Amino acid sequence: MNITSRTEFDATITQIVEASTAYYTDGTSNLSDAQFDSLYDAASAYAEQQGIDAPELAKVASGSVSGDVAHSVPMLSLEKVTEDTAALTTWMTKSGIEQFSVEPKLDGLAVVIRYRNGKPVQMVTRGDGSHGEDVTYALESIDNIPAFVGGPSHHKGGISTRDIRGFDLEVRGEAVFTHDQFEGANVLREQHGDPVFANARNGVAGTLRGAKSRDYLIPFSFYAYDQIGLDTAPHTDSMDDLEAFGFATAAGLLGRRGPHDMGQVVTEVQAWAGAEPNVDTDGIVVKADRTSDRVRLGIGSRTPRWAIAYKYATQQVTSTLLEVEWTIGRTGRLTPRARIEPVELTGSTVTYASLHNPDDISRKGFMLGDTVIVKKAGEIIPRLEAPVVAHRDGSQTPIDVPAVCPNCGSNFDTTQAVWRCVRGRGCAAVESVAYAVSRDALDIDGLSTSLVKRMIDQGVVTDLADLFTLTAAQVAAVSSDKVYGDTAQNRKADRVGQSVPVGSTVAGNIVTQIEKAKTAGLARVITSLGVRGTGRSMSRRLAKHFGSMDALRAASVEELATVEKIGTIKAAMIVDELAELASVIDRMSAAGVVMQDAPASRATTDACSQPLAGMSVCVTGSMVLRTRSEMNETVESLGGRAASSVSKSTSLLVAGPGAGSKLDKAATLGVRVMTEDEFIAEYL
Known part of the structure; x- marks a missing residue:
C-alpha cells in the first residue's frame, strides 16, 4: 500500500488508531495483524518522506494500554525481516552467534505470568515494554498452564535439580486462541448476545481484558517462549x-x-512456511541459544540484539468469486467452499478457497461476482479474506445459503456459528462409518469406503452400531464394485452388467474382522465414534483417564476439563457429543463391543510398576509389526508418554527406516535409540 496525499495519510492514521484502541480494549478491531502492519508501514513511510511528526504512530507501536506494573526485565519488541533469507543470514553472520533456537512467531498478545511459591499469582501484559497492565483476573481463563510448579526439575540433561518451592518464577509467552478455542469463543459470545470476534488475535485481546466484567468464562491458551528464574542454560x-x-x-x-547452526536455521524457516499448527502464526523467531551470546550482544533502545523475527510475507491476490459450493462433513457440519477465477498465488494456481461458515459470509458481506482478496499467510489452504466493495458494479448477486441440508433435505441446527444438519452423523453416514473402520480407529480390514457406501445405499447398515450385528449372509448379498461380463452364462441368467455380490468368502473374512474389532480397546472405540474435539491421541488420553465408557459418559464438564489438553470448551463439546451418540454406544455395547479396558492397562495401575513409567518415548520412521499409532498406544499402555519430537527430555527413540532428522537429533543429544524389534524384545 502506498499513501499519496495528506488526506489519505490522515485517514490512515485515524483508521490505525481506532483499530489499535479497539484491539487493546475489547478486541473488536476488524483488521488482521497483516492488514494493520500494512497500514502502519505505509503511514510511517509517508510521514518520513514528508517530514511529518506523527506521535500517534509511536503510541500505537507501543500499545494503547501500557499499565503501571513494572517488568522485572523489559519486554522488548523484535527486529524484523520479511521473507528475506539473505537478510536473515546477514544478521546471523554479523551477530557472531553459533548456536540458535528457532520458534514459531505466535500471533496473539504477549504476557508474563508470575509464580510465587510455585503458584501463579499475577499476569501482566507487555504494555509499552517497561510497564504492563495487570490482568491477573484472567488467569482462570487459561486452560493449559500448571496450577503448581514445584519439586525437583524433571529436566533430563542433569543440569537443573533445584527444588523451586518458594522460588519466584516468571514465564513469558503469548496468550492465543487455538483454532478450536476461537470457534468456541464466538459460539459463547453469540449465545450471550455479544458480537463475535473478527479474528483470533483481536479476539484473545478482548477475551483477556473483558474477563474482569464478563459473567461467563472464555478459555484461551498460553505458549511460553522465555523465563526468568530457572538457572537452566541454554x-x-x-x-x-x-x-x-x-x-x-x-x-x-x-x-x-x-x-541449530546457521544453515539449519535457514532450512527451518523455509520448512515451517507450510506448517499449520492449531494456532495462528506469522513467522519464525530466531534467538541466540546461549546466555553468553545474549550477554555479549546486549539490547538496544527498543530491541534485543540477539534475536530477530523472520516474518512470512502476507501472500494475497485478488480474484472473482464465481460460486459457493456446500458440503456436509461426517458430523453433519455444513461447510462452504468458494470457487474463484483461477489465480496464481505463491507458485500455484488457486481455484478454490475456504470460507468458514454462513455467519462469516454474512458478516463480511461476500456476494457472487465480487472481486475478492484471496490470502495465504504461512498457510497451505487459501482463504477468502474480504470482498473489494469498491469494485462492485451492480452485477453482483447474493450468495444463497441452503435452507435445508443438501445431502438429505433435513433442516439445519443454526443455533451456533457452525451450522449442522439436524440428523448429524446420520446425514453423513458413509463418512462416519468409513472413518470408524479405518486403520487408525477400529481397523476392520476389507471394509473399504466404497463397500461401506453400498451397504448404506442398500439399507444393510445405517450407522456404526449396525456393523456389529451383521451376519455373513447379509454381507455376502451386498453388491461389490464388479459387474457380470458379457458371457453366454451371464446372458442366459440375464445378469450382464449387473453387480456381482460380495460373496461368502469375502463376507466371512469381513465378519471375522468385525468380531475382532469388538475387543479393539476403549481408545479405539472412542476414536471410532468420531467425537468432535478428539482424535487418536485424545482418545487414548480419555481411555487412560476414565478406563470405561460408562465412567466417561458419567463425567461432568468440570471432570473432563481436568484431563490434559481438554479445557472447558472441548469438555462441553465432548459431553454433548456423547449424549448425541448414546443410542449408537448402547447398541454397540449390546452387540458385544468391549467398552472397558482391562485394569492393567488403565490409569489406576500403579505407575511405578510399569516398565516405561516416567519415560518420554518418540516413535519415528516406518514400523513393520505395528503401525506408529499402535506403537504410541503400546508406549502409553506401558506407562510412558508418547512424544512427537526429540529433545533432551526424551528418554528413548524407537526408530524405523526413514527416521531422518529425529535420529540425527537423538544421536546429538545422546538419547537412547532402539529398533522396533529391540523395543518389543525388551518391553513386551
Whole structure:
C-alpha cells in the first residue's frame, strides 16, 4: 500500500488508531495483524518522506494500554525481516552467534505470568515494554498452564535439580486462541448476545481484558517462549524444563526445537512456511541459544540484539468469486467452499478457497461476482479474506445459503456459528462409518469406503452400531464394485452388467474382522465414534483417564476439563457429543463391543510398576509389526508418554527406516535409540 496525499495519510492514521484502541480494549478491531502492519508501514513511510511528526504512530507501536506494573526485565519488541533469507543470514553472520533456537512467531498478545511459591499469582501484559497492565483476573481463563510448579526439575540433561518451592518464577509467552478455542469463543459470545470476534488475535485481546466484567468464562491458551528464574542454560534447555513442569511452549508447538547452526536455521524457516499448527502464526523467531551470546550482544533502545523475527510475507491476490459450493462433513457440519477465477498465488494456481461458515459470509458481506482478496499467510489452504466493495458494479448477486441440508433435505441446527444438519452423523453416514473402520480407529480390514457406501445405499447398515450385528449372509448379498461380463452364462441368467455380490468368502473374512474389532480397546472405540474435539491421541488420553465408557459418559464438564489438553470448551463439546451418540454406544455395547479396558492397562495401575513409567518415548520412521499409532498406544499402555519430537527430555527413540532428522537429533543429544524389534524384545 502506498499513501499519496495528506488526506489519505490522515485517514490512515485515524483508521490505525481506532483499530489499535479497539484491539487493546475489547478486541473488536476488524483488521488482521497483516492488514494493520500494512497500514502502519505505509503511514510511517509517508510521514518520513514528508517530514511529518506523527506521535500517534509511536503510541500505537507501543500499545494503547501500557499499565503501571513494572517488568522485572523489559519486554522488548523484535527486529524484523520479511521473507528475506539473505537478510536473515546477514544478521546471523554479523551477530557472531553459533548456536540458535528457532520458534514459531505466535500471533496473539504477549504476557508474563508470575509464580510465587510455585503458584501463579499475577499476569501482566507487555504494555509499552517497561510497564504492563495487570490482568491477573484472567488467569482462570487459561486452560493449559500448571496450577503448581514445584519439586525437583524433571529436566533430563542433569543440569537443573533445584527444588523451586518458594522460588519466584516468571514465564513469558503469548496468550492465543487455538483454532478450536476461537470457534468456541464466538459460539459463547453469540449465545450471550455479544458480537463475535473478527479474528483470533483481536479476539484473545478482548477475551483477556473483558474477563474482569464478563459473567461467563472464555478459555484461551498460553505458549511460553522465555523465563526468568530457572538457572537452566541454554534457552532450549529452559524450554524443556518448562514443558516438564507442564507448560506448553512455542518451541514445542511444531516439534522442532534445536539448537541449530546457521544453515539449519535457514532450512527451518523455509520448512515451517507450510506448517499449520492449531494456532495462528506469522513467522519464525530466531534467538541466540546461549546466555553468553545474549550477554555479549546486549539490547538496544527498543530491541534485543540477539534475536530477530523472520516474518512470512502476507501472500494475497485478488480474484472473482464465481460460486459457493456446500458440503456436509461426517458430523453433519455444513461447510462452504468458494470457487474463484483461477489465480496464481505463491507458485500455484488457486481455484478454490475456504470460507468458514454462513455467519462469516454474512458478516463480511461476500456476494457472487465480487472481486475478492484471496490470502495465504504461512498457510497451505487459501482463504477468502474480504470482498473489494469498491469494485462492485451492480452485477453482483447474493450468495444463497441452503435452507435445508443438501445431502438429505433435513433442516439445519443454526443455533451456533457452525451450522449442522439436524440428523448429524446420520446425514453423513458413509463418512462416519468409513472413518470408524479405518486403520487408525477400529481397523476392520476389507471394509473399504466404497463397500461401506453400498451397504448404506442398500439399507444393510445405517450407522456404526449396525456393523456389529451383521451376519455373513447379509454381507455376502451386498453388491461389490464388479459387474457380470458379457458371457453366454451371464446372458442366459440375464445378469450382464449387473453387480456381482460380495460373496461368502469375502463376507466371512469381513465378519471375522468385525468380531475382532469388538475387543479393539476403549481408545479405539472412542476414536471410532468420531467425537468432535478428539482424535487418536485424545482418545487414548480419555481411555487412560476414565478406563470405561460408562465412567466417561458419567463425567461432568468440570471432570473432563481436568484431563490434559481438554479445557472447558472441548469438555462441553465432548459431553454433548456423547449424549448425541448414546443410542449408537448402547447398541454397540449390546452387540458385544468391549467398552472397558482391562485394569492393567488403565490409569489406576500403579505407575511405578510399569516398565516405561516416567519415560518420554518418540516413535519415528516406518514400523513393520505395528503401525506408529499402535506403537504410541503400546508406549502409553506401558506407562510412558508418547512424544512427537526429540529433545533432551526424551528418554528413548524407537526408530524405523526413514527416521531422518529425529535420529540425527537423538544421536546429538545422546538419547537412547532402539529398533522396533529391540523395543518389543525388551518391553513386551
